[in-house]
Amino acid sequence: MTERTERASVLASLRHRSFRNLVFGRTLTHWANSMAPIALAFAVLDMTGSAVDVGIVVGSRSVANVLLVLFGGVLADWVPRALILQGSSLSAATVQAAVAVVLLTDSASLGVLILLSVVNGAVAAVSMPASASLVPQTVPAGELRAANALSRMGVNTGMIVGASFGGMITSVFGPGWGMAANAVVFAAAALAYHGVRVPRTKRAPGAPSQPLRELREGWTEFTARTWVWVVVLQFFVVNAVAAGGIQVLGPTIANSTYGRTAWGLVLATQMAGALIGGFLVGRSRSRHALRIGVAVVALDALPLIALAETAPLALLVLAMFVNGLALEQFGVAWDVSLQENVPPDRLARVYSYDMLGSILALPVGEMSAGVLAERFGSRATLLGGVCLVVSVTVAALCSKDVRSLTVRAGHADAEAPGATAAGAASGTAAPTEPTRDPAG
Structure with missing residues (x-):
């Protein structure tokens, strides 16, 4: 091609x-x-x-x-x-x-x-x-x-x-x-x-209409797939470490070393990496997208190491760029995996449990980072975060469900637009419209 x-x-x-x-x-x-x-x-x-x-x-x-x-x-x-x-x-x-x-x-x-x-x-x-x-x-x-x-x-x-x-x-x-x-x-x-x-x-026949029953049904979908809750647990730790290391300790270290303007450049470089990563992963044809995505999350440790060692600015920028590439690889693989394998009428609720785990992680990391840095020092705190990121990534890859999940064949060779991925996964016909304007 x-x-x-x-x-x-x-x-x-x-x-x-x-x-x-x-x-x-x-x-x-x-x-x-x-x-x-x-x-x-x-x-x-x-x-x-x-x-x-x-x-x-x-x-x-x-x-x-x-x-x-x-x-x-x-x-x-x-x-x-x-x-x-x-x-x-x-x-x-x-x-x-x-x-x-x-x-x-x-x-x-x-x-x-x-x-x-x-x-x-x-x-x-x-x-x-x-x-x-x-x-x-x-x-x-x-x-x-x-x-x-x-x-x-x-x-x-x-x-x-x-x-x-x-x-x-x-x-x-x-x-x-x-x-x-x-x-x-x-x-x-x-x-x-x-x-x-x-x-x-389209809702399944006899679908519940009470909010608490809806939440329980969403929780059942969330916990029924081992790879879903394993990855959410992985990212609870990764997000907590990143929130504390990048959002709290990062500016503190930069304020006395790289400078505030340079720190803004560092953060922008991460987003630039994510932009390019999005384009690259869109061209990927790997069927083991989730396994690869989960594995490259370990690269989240690179900016933490660079900050801990107060590496030259160029190395920190490179670490953040690579981090952006890696996180985008995971992000697309995660979205596709959920959208293919969760029934469409329950997908939003599964996403909400995923988001809850991510949101809860942020204050945990932000509040604990400063306290730990005062007690053990910024370097030790950041390197401790590195160990957590690598360890939880290895643990996630120990799950057979995470390693074995594959992208459906329709993503390697385009399917006729008759059904959405989520609809195919649930075994129900997906909604279509005359102008063929489905989803996003």
């Missing part, structure tokens, strides 16, 4: 209108989500000058995520997912506009910002499972791997642009205008999601 043909196959999914709109909407959503913490943090610092207050305001969003992400999974398996994304984006735009108003009119208080941050976190929690589980409804099964790679490339692009744009507009015009711009981007995302037209997911 020539390079031009391979590139065309990676981009082929963009011919589906609903998928294009979904990718555009997700890109804008992550653009907005990357802008908001920057503007909000500077707003709090302008008000109180307290890093503790910044943590309370930003952390309140994560608390709402944890409390409501499972409900979001239930909702996304009952309500049309595109409709959820439209509504959540409009709600987020409204909340961020309210934050902008109170900041620009000098009427903001810490309590108001905490309240609005909680509301914003609740909106995000409801939308996350819907966003993740919508892809299989917008593309044929044979294009699922490339479609997930493209979708994640859009997400990474949005994060890079959002962080850069958020920092620029906040420093030049102030946090209030930063939040106003944030509201506009969320509103644009809602318009993009309005163009996602897919049939509703």
Whole structure:
């Protein structure tokens, strides 16, 4: 296959209108989500000058995520997912506009910002499972791997642009205008999601309608597949280590060595690696994608080693770039594995349990990293994290279910667009539409 043909196959999914709109909407959503913490943090610092207050305001969003992400999974398996994304984006735009108003009119208080941050976190929690589980409804099964790679490339692009744009507009015009711009981007995302037209997911006959029963059913699906909960446990540890090592100890070390500007370059390089990784994995034809993806997660240790040893900046940048490549390899393999093997009417709930594990890991890592660094030193704490990442990756690979799971044949040779991957996995006919605009 020539390079031009391979590139065309990676981009082929963009011919589906609903998928294009979904990718555009997700890109804008992550653009907005990357802008908001920057503007909000500077707003709090302008008000109180307290890093503790910044943590309370930003952390309140994560608390709402944890409390409501499972409900979001239930909702996304009952309500049309595109409709959820439209509504959540409009709600987020409204909340961020309210934050902008109170900041620009000098009427903001810490309590108001905490309240609005909680509301914003609740909106995000409801939308996350819907966003993740919508892809299989917008593309044929044979294009699922490339479609997930493209979708994640859009997400990474949005994060890079959002962080850069958020920092620029906040420093030049102030946090209030930063939040106003944030509201506009969320509103644009809602318009993009309005163009996602897919049939509703078909429910199994006699499916329960009570939230607690829905959650139990989702938990049954989650625990029934050993490879699912093994990998989620692996990433609970990996995410906790990364949150503490990169988000807490990283800036602390950089502040006294590399400098703040250089640290921004380091983080951007990781996202650049993820962008390129998304393109490469979209061209991959490996049938053991999950096994490879789980294995390369061990490369998450490279930036931790570089920070622990205060390596030259060029080596740290290279480590973060490779880390970005590796995580994107895993990310696409994980999405495809879930979408192929979990019934479509339960997929969002399984995603919600996966997301809950990831969200819970973040405060664990962030809160413990500083305490451990004070007790044992940053170097020992980071190298301890390296041991945890490698050990938990080896443990995950000891699972036969993880090693043996394969990508369905339709992803090596494109299938006719008659069924989505998730539908094939569940043994049910997947919904189709006349314009052949399924999922993302």
